[in-house]
Amino acid sequence: MRMSNMFFRTLRESPADAETVSHQLLVRSGYIQQLGAGVYSILPLAQRTMDKIENLLRDEINAIGGQELKMPVVNPADVWKETNRYYEIGSEMSRFNDRKGGDMVLAMTHEEVVADLTRKIVQSYRQLPMLVYHIQTKWRDDPRPRAGLIRVREFVMKDSYSLDMDQEGLDKQYRAHYQSYFNIFHRCGIPVVSVLSDVGMMGGTMAHEYMYLTPIGEDTLIMCDSCGYMANRQIALFDKPEPVVEDELPMEKVETPEMKTIAELAEFLNIPESKTAKMVFMVATFVEDQGETEKVVFAVVRGDMELNETKLVNALKAKELRPAHEEEIEMHGAVPGFASPIGIEGVIVIVDDLVMESKNLVSGANEEGYHLLNVNAGRDYEAQIVADITAAEAGFKCVECGSELRETRGVEVGNIFKLGTKYTKALGATFLDKDGKAQPVIMGSYGIGTGRLLACIVEEHNDEYGIIWPISVAPYHIHIVSLRGVEKEAEEIYHSLTDAGFEVLFDDRDESPGVKFNDADLLGMPVRITIGARSLKEGNVELKLRHEGEKQLIAVNDLIDEVTKVTDRLWADLQASVIEVPFKVEQ
Numbered sequence: 001m002r003m004s005n006m007f008f009r010t011l012r013e014s015p016a017d018a019e020t021v022s023h024q025l026l027v028r029s030g031y032i033q034q035l036g037a038g039v040y041s042i043l044p045l046a047q048r049t050m051d052k053i054e055n056l057l058r059d060e061i062n063a064i065g066g067q068e069l070k071m072p073v074v075n076p077a078d079v080w081k082e083t084n085r086y087y088e089i090g091s092e093m094s095r096f097n098d099r100k101g102g103d104m105v106l107a108m109t110h111e112e113v114v115a116d117l118t119r120k121i122v123q124s125y126r127q128l129p130m131l132v133y134h135i136q137t138k139w140r141d142d143p144r145p146r147a148g149l150i151r152v153r154e155f156v157m158k159d160s161y162s163l164d165m166d167q168e169g170l171d172k173q174y175r176a177h178y179q180s181y182f183n184i185f186h187r188c189g190i191p192v193v194s195v196l197s198d199v200g201m202m203g204g205t206m207a208h209e210y211m212y213l214t215p216i217g218e219d220t221l222i223m224c225d226s227c228g229y230m231a232n233r234q235i236a237l238f239d240k241p242e243p244v245v246e247d248e249l250p251m252e253k254v255e256t257p258e259m260k261t262i263a264e265l266a267e268f269l270n271i272p273e274s275k276t277a278k279m280v281f282m283v284a285t286f287v288e289d290q291g292e293t294e295k296v297v298f299a300v301v302r303g304d305m306e307l308n309e310t311k312l313v314n315a316l317k318a319k320e321l322r323p324a325h326e327e328e329i330e331m332h333g334a335v336p337g338f339a340s341p342i343g344i345e346g347v348i349v350i351v352d353d354l355v356m357e358s359k360n361l362v363s364g365a366n367e368e369g370y371h372l373l374n375v376n377a378g379r380d381y382e383a384q385i386v387a388d389i390t391a392a393e394a395g396f397k398c399v400e401c402g403s404e405l406r407e408t409r410g411v412e413v414g415n416i417f418k419l420g421t422k423y424t425k426a427l428g429a430t431f432l433d434k435d436g437k438a439q440p441v442i443m444g445s446y447g448i449g450t451g452r453l454l455a456c457i458v459e460e461h462n463d464e465y466g467i468i469w470p471i472s473v474a475p476y477h478i479h480i481v482s483l484r485g486v487e488k489e490a491e492e493i494y495h496s497l498t499d500a501g502f503e504v505l506f507d508d509r510d511e512s513p514g515v516k517f518n519d520a521d522l523l524g525m526p527v528r529i530t531i532g533a534r535s536l537k538e539g540n541v542e543l544k545l546r547h548e549g550e551k552q553l554i555a556v557n558d559l560i561d562e563v564t565k566v567t568d569r570l571w572a573d574l575q576a577s578v579i580e581v582p583f584k585v586e587q
Helices: 021-028 044-063 077-082 111-121 167-187 262-269 309-316 326-330 353-357 422-427 450-460 487-499 513-523 533-537 556-575
Strands: 032-036 039-042 074-076 095-097 103-106 130-139 154-164 193-196 206-213 219-223 230-232 252-255 277-288 291-302 320-323 348-352 361-364 370-375 385-387 406-420 430-432 438-440 442-449 478-482 504-507 527-531 540-545 551-555
Touching: 021 032, 021 450, 039 044, 044 130, 044 154, 044 167, 044 450, 074 077, 077 103, 077 111, 077 422, 111 154, 111 422, 111 442, 154 167, 154 450, 167 193, 167 206, 167 406, 167 442, 167 556, 206 219, 206 450, 277 309, 277 326, 277 361, 291 309, 291 353, 309 320, 309 348, 309 385, 348 353, 353 385, 406 422, 406 450, 422 442, 442 450, 478 487, 478 513, 487 504, 487 527, 487 556, 504 513, 527 533, 527 556, 533 540, 540 556, 551 556
Parallel strands: 193 230, 291 348, 348 385, 478 504, 478 527
Antiparallel strands: 032 039, 074 103, 095 103, 130 154, 154 442, 193 206, 206 406, 219 230, 219 406, 252 370, 277 291, 277 320, 361 370, 406 442, 430 438, 527 540, 540 551
């Protein structure tokens, strides 16, 4: 490809709104352009990388039995209504009507469509197992797109779906994907870890996320260096401390003027925060008979801990949560800052399991300026739900081995789910087993976003000058920089390299050497060949690997052999990172 004809433009300065390295470099180097919030055009250089990522995905998924198809991004809402997700998913799903008034949606994922296809195609156990996948545009109307391609509204995803007759078959396909995903990320030059995660809107019995560890990540991961326990903070467990054994004491009201926070209250009463109870007021949305209702929730956790909203929404089996407004709290008789579940009616009281075991805690009195001493759940108020609803934090004890936990940040680059029969039962996707009885097909779902993966590759592989592409996904393998006065010779070398099968980007522009070298570093191709009059006079060209500082002179007659050697080494180094990863049901 000649750069004089290429549809791109490099920038010397980063966009003002670009906070992450990948966002800055992808825009500066002319790989992407923003059209709107969370909506990007993928320009020719980036499209070549996207094509390579997608072909790599095909390679790995085909290797475990995948069959590629293509499902529509515009779906009639009927199939989403059959699973109830039309009503359960909030504003992230875009809904509209066609010209006849029919309800339509832009697909966020394709479980419903796969289940619909399955009920039309699969009839007998003899057709199972199967694995289908596609690489397709998705739309999720994210309210907070950020970081370039890392968090967008329109994106391309590879999503695959396994179909099995029993749990054993699902386990097998799930584990095949587990390893295949590590292969994919390692072949892209991305180090990842797998962590247990919340099944979220997908549902099912198990999920793993593949996390690229980076400070820019929005996910908080809880990890134990001693035993290897890892989980997304959304579902992470920890070894809760044993409460002090003591008798229940009589409840007593005390004056606590202006003591509205746990820290202020504990200091005023000269007690540890662990002897207090914290009230968190939420409003939960529930889906009932295709309609929605809202209910006020009083969540009670120990004062030295934080509420985990994901655990809370799962315990409630709610669609979503939002903070309660002050008037919603007061209408049930509670006083913000001095609230308690004692005497409250018309709300859902959900209590953390540690609070249920902790005696004589300090709680609000539902009266401005007063708290209650020696409050005991089960004696002084009843919980409709008791569950683990506290968030794991660094410094807490590991649930597996008791060692200290730590936190790190990560970007989710892939996920896998054991869906079971959630979708096939809803849509009636059954097969006849060996005894002639109808059984629901068992599904798994597995996704990787290609644009986010591309951005994470750039986050991992860059320096102060620009991108450093791994050879597996580089738009071109070789970048020829032709200096003035050697146009004819450069043309001949360009053709000889392309004829030898190399992918070559040829900078034939009439630009200064400084501009060309800066652009070469910014664009990040693995191998740079500089053709200049001085070296060419002695029969040489200059070869430099993008990730190394050293330059070497190569005889023009030996160039094909030398480029073959260095590119083979780059491929071999990358392939050496593709290793078998033990599967852990619990981490």
